[in-house]
Each structure stands twice: as C-alpha cells, then as structure tokens.
Amino acid sequence: MSSKPQPLSNVPPEFETAAQRTEQMLGFVPNSFLTMAKKPALANAVMPLLRYLWSDECSIERPLRPLISYMTSYGAGCRYCQAHSSHAARIHGVDAEKIENLWRYDTSELFDERERAVLAFAFASGQQPNAVEEQHFTAMRRYLSEEQIIDVAAIVAIFGLLNRWNDSMATALEDIPIETARSTLNASGWTPGKH
Numbered sequence: 001m002s003s004k005p006q007p008l009s010n011v012p013p014e015f016e017t018a019a020q021r022t023e024q025m026l027g028f029v030p031n032s033f034l035t036m037a038k039k040p041a042l043a044n045a046v047m048p049l050l051r052y053l054w055s056d057e058c059s060i061e062r063p064l065r066p067l068i069s070y071m072t073s074y075g076a077g078c079r080y081c082q083a084h085s086s087h088a089a090r091i092h093g094v095d096a097e098k099i100e101n102l103w104r105y106d107t108s109e110l111f112d113e114r115e116r117a118v119l120a121f122a123f124a125s126g127q128q129p130n131a132v133e134e135q136h137f138t139a140m141r142r143y144l145s146e147e148q149i150i151d152v153a154a155i156v157a158i159f160g161l162l163n164r165w166n167d168s169m170a171t172a173l174e175d176i177p178i179e180t181a182r183s184t185l186n187a188s189g190w191t192p193g194k195h
Contacts, residue, residue: 004035005031005032005034005171011034011037012037012040014044015033015043018033018047025054026087026176028174030084030171030174031171031173032080032162032166032169035171036165053154058155059147059151060148060155065088066086066092067089067102067105067115067122068118068119068122068159069081069085069088069122070085070086070102071105071119071122072122072126072156072159072160073126073159073163074102074126075122075124075127076128076159076163076164076167077167078162079181079192079193079195080166080171083178083181083195086102086177087177087181090184095110096183097110098111099185100187101187102119102185102188103187103188113142114142114143117143117144118143120136120139121136121137121156122152122156124136125160126156126163167194171195172195178192
C-alpha cells in the first residue's frame with residue numbers, strides 16, 4: 001500500500017520556497033516531495049542532492065542530465081522516475097523524437113558516441129545487481145573529464161535513491177508527467193504500472 005502525499009497546503013513552512021521553485025520549473029510539485037516533507041529531517045537531507053542535480057555546479061550539460069536520470073530509472077524499472085525524467089528532458093529542450101528513442105540510444109542515429117557512453121553507464125548503474133564494468137569507464141573517459149564522470153555517477157546515485165523511494169512507496173504519478181510519458185515513451189512499453 002502506498003503512502004499518500006500530503007496536500008501542498010500542509011507542507012512545512014521551510015519547504016514552501018522549494019515547493020514553489022519546483023512548481024515553477026516542472027509545472028507541479030512532485031508527490032514524492034509531498035510525501036518526504038511529512039518527515040522534515042528526511043526532506044532536509046534529500047533536498048540538497050536535488051538542488052545539486054540542477055545547479056550550475058554540476059558539470060554535465062542540462063539537457064543530458066534528464067537523459068541520464070531516465071536511463072538509470074529505465075535500468076531500475078522505476079516508471080515514476082521515467083515519466084518525470086522524460087518531462088524534465090522536454091523542459092530542457094530535448095527533442096521529442098530523441099526522448100521517444102531513449103530506450104534504443106545504443107542504435108539510434110539521434111545519439112552521438114559521447115551520449116551513448118554516458119547512457120550505457122547510466123543504464124548499467126540502474127540495474128540490480130549493478131552491471132557497470134570497466135568498459136563503461138573506458139568509454140566515458142574518451143569524452144568526459146574525471147569531474148564529469150563523477151557528476152554522471154552523482155546523477156545516477158541521486159536517481160537510485162529516487163527510484164527506490166518511488167517504487168517502494170508506489171508514489172502516485174501526477175497528470176503532467178503522465179501526459180509527457182504517454183506521448184513520448186509508449187514505444188518503449190512504458191505504462192504507469194503501480195504509480
């Protein structure tokens with residue numbers, strides 16, 4: 001049985017600014033945030049990770065970040081995070097056709113070799129047991145600095161936490177990411193599942 005998110009009006013005052021920023025960026029406040037905010041200490045621990053993900057401190061270009069989070073979530077099987085990542089990709093200017101073909105990044109002409117190396121690492125990272133091998137690092141080192149590889153791993157790790165949280169809690173998907181996922185992820189077999 002899933003935990004129900006609290007109404008936005010019940011979010012503790014210290015999270016109101018974060019909720020407003022999130023709503024401005026995504027067009028909604030994620031139910032995962034509304035559930036975590038029931039435990040302010042938990043939300044306080046997680047929010048800096050999420051802020052880092054979209055900060056200028058992260059050395060990965062913004063349009064690639066949601067593609068990494070999608071492939072991590074695709075590897076983990078988290079439908080909630082796949083929908084959110086496809087929506088974030090659209091917000092950050094990724095072409096709909098590219099989002100539609102994410103699941104076949106390794107063969108689609110829409111992806112270059114740099115993206116393929118990063119997305120292969122993300123997909124392998126999301127699997128259980130973890131399927132990352134030295135070849136993944138070798139491929140990424142052709143195109144990325146050590147700092148960038150660390151940031152790719154950071155995105156993967158942050159979404160690893162979100163994948164586990166949202167799949168375990170069966171977090172209910174919001175209307176906006178459902179619409180995006182239905183319009184861009186159908187070819188990959190995406191459905192809301194338990195979300």
